[in-house]
Amino acid sequence: MAELQMLLEEEIPAGRSALLDSFTNLERVAEYCESNYVQSPDKHRALEETKNYTTQSLASVAYLINTLANNVLQMLDIQASHTSLLLFL
Template sequence: MAELQMLLEEEIPAGRRALLDSFTNLERVAEYCESNYVQSPDKHVALEETKNYTTQSLASVAYLINTLANNVLQMLDIQLLYSSLYKALS
């Protein structure tokens, strides 16, 4: 029961907040990349830097989504277990 409570009260809300923060950070990265590209005398270097930021940002978001999804699945598994136990005892 403590694990379910921890998931519901801490892990899942923290994962959601991390995704929301990531959204804000992605906007900042996009603004920086656009500004950097426009101002850069070497467009090739600026484009490569943008590709690197994009790759890192997408990997970070994918990790956050994976972590949150795993926590939600774990929560559902625990709830299913409790539901099955409740039905068995009824």
């Protein structure tokens, strides 16, 4: 039961918050990349930097989504096992 409480009160809200924060960070990265590309005399280098930031950002978001999804699935598994125990009582 403590594990379920931890997931509901800490892990899932923290994961959701991190995902929302990453949305804001992605907007900042996009603004930086656009500005950097427009101002850069070396467009090829600016484009390569943008590709790197994009790859890193997408990997970070995918990791956050995966972690949050795993926590939600774990929560559902715990709730399902508790429900089935109650049915047998």
